[in-house]
Amino acid sequence: MHPQSGEIAGLDQAAAASAHTLIDAHGSLGASAELRSAVAGLRSVVRDSWLRSLQLLGSPANARARDLDQFEPLAAARERSPLQRVLPVLDRLLVEPARDTGLIVAITNEQGRLLWVRGDSATLRRAERMDFVEGADWSEAAVGTSAPGTALASGRGVQIAGAEHFAPAVQLLSCTAVPIHDPFSGIAVGAIDLTGDERAVGPHSLALMRAAVAAAEAEMRLAVLLSHHSSQLGVHPGAPAKADTVATGRISTLGVHRARLTTVDGAPFELSGRHAEILTLLAARPSGLTSGELALRVYGESAKEVTLRAEIARLRPMLAERGLDLVPRPYRVAQGIASDAVDVLDLLEAGDVAAAVESYRGELLPASEAPGIRELRAEISATLRDQVLSSAEPATLLRYLELPEVAQDAQAFRTALRVLPPHAPARSRLVAKVEALES
Incomplete structure (x- = not known):
């Protein structure tokens, strides 16, 4: 994810600008020590992506979006994508709120090709001048470091701001993207991207995108179940279907x-x-x-x-x-x-802590004393707590603290106090809670 705004973000932009200057001055640096020195100041996710981009493209000057219609018409690529099933969900959660805000939403396929680009009309026109348009290839192999391509290459949600983009033409934009996976196989089928000004990489943007992706993946699961209603309802891809299957x-x-x-x-x-x-x-x-x-x-x-x-x-x-x-x-x-219990464990295994917290409604069958249920209940609760406190993402932490089982967890409240900004509205309430727990 992108670091905090303000001074730290400014340092990240300065490091990216310096990397561009050094690479422009020396041309293609290959795998030399000069290359690693040039990118040393970048955030780790950006640095790793730049190294891949340099290996793929040689220089930022070679980074440009490609029109892939000659290989597959856009209409065919859209028809082949399972994400067409979740467009109404993404429109409701992301596209409609983005209109007239300076933000646009892009949906890619598994290769990084932009299948749909929607949102604020002025930003759509700006993006078009940078070839950020439906049908274009925005994988790392084409444009280098960008949120949608890097999210797919790294397998996790990322935020790329301004000069951190590998392609010079794109540095006026910032973006957040999260991969979206087939709910049965776990294979990435695309990425959902939020692009615009600095608001696109705001502190809550990544949590928002993860929640939207979780909702879309749940909708994909339901769509598959419904479409296979007659004979393959609920059967995972590749599993044998039963002729008498009528429900899941x-x-x-x-x-x-x-x-x-x-x-x-x-x-x-x-x-x-x-x-x-x-x-x-x-x-x-x-x-x-x-x-x-x-x-x-x-x-x-x-x-x-x-x-x-x-x-x-x-x-x-x-x-x-x-x-x-x-x-x-x-x-x-x-x-x-x-x-729903297995869904939460799957999200935690995938590292999507925000979506796991959003999906977690409370302890597993809290009235049950069955040994297997107690064991599973403890596994879910402990894994969720560990990953929430380790990630220390403010919005996710605050959502987690609303759970009844966390009400007496002083460490969780102290962790939230440590990561919240000094003037966050929630701080006074958390201070009072910690004092009450430790009195």
């Missing part, structure tokens, strides 16, 4: 005492405590659990498989009514079952 399920388990099961064929259904535990554990292990493994996770050391089989006998017909097959050896839901 999703279980909501975070911050609730009674979990709810949802399928596209019916209204949400409230589960009993034991059925919620079983389905939550199966969702966390898609490959399935043996009878012994599942019994141990549900009942503990005193588990008897006959008790589990009796519960399964009650659960199976309820699932069957909703188009879900609970099959044995090992136990699993044949069509697959998703859960």
Whole structure:
């Protein structure tokens, strides 16, 4: 992400301007010591991207967007992109708020080609003069360091401001971009970019973009489930489809005492405590659990498989009514079952802490005493806390502090005080909270 505004951002711009001057003066520096010296003052994400860009392009003078229509017409590239399904979500969350603000939103494919560019009309005209237009290639291989290309190359959200761009023609703009992934395979299918003046790299821009990407990925998941409703509903790409598959399920388990099961064929259904535990554990292990493994996770050391089989006998017909097959050896839901708990763990594994906090509604089945649920609950809570405090991103921290389970966590509140700006409105409330906890 981009550092704080003000003095630090000014130093970053000075370092980037100096790097441009040194490279312009010496021409192509290859992999020499002079090259590394030239880029040494850049932020690490920018420095790594510049080194890749120099290797790919030789010099900033060679950086230019390419028209790829000769290889694939723009209409065909759009039709092939799964992101066409989430345009209404991105319009609502990003494009509409950007109008008349000096900001534009670009959506790329997995190769960095701009498929859609929308937003403020004046900035669209400025961007057009820099070839930041629909159909153009903005990968690092074409233009060097830029937010959309660098986000795809690095696999994480980035902010590129002014002179940090590799191409001289682009240095009047700043941008924030976040990769967007296929919700089933985890493969990047594009990037979402916010471009404009310094507001595009403001302190909350990256969190905003991550939240929008998380919403779009959730919409992509739903769109795939609906489009495969007849025969492949919920089956991951590459997995064998069942001819009799008619539905898939999703279980909501975070911050609730009674979990709810949802399928596209019916209204949400409230589960009993034991059925919620079983389905939550199966969702966390898609490959399935043996009878012994599942019994141990549900009942503990005193588990008897006959008790589990009796519960399964009650659960199976309820699932069957909703188009879900609970099959044995090992136990699993044949069509697959998703859960909000697994979604949070996946986001944390991908390093998207802001989206994980946004998706986390509270502790996993807080009333459950099942050993497997307690273990999973502790894993989610501990992993989330560790990554939030390690990232120390103010907006994410403040959202995290709203959770009931954090109310007595003095370290979390102290961390927020450490990273918040001196005049942030929330500081007085946090100071009072820390004093109360430590009194």
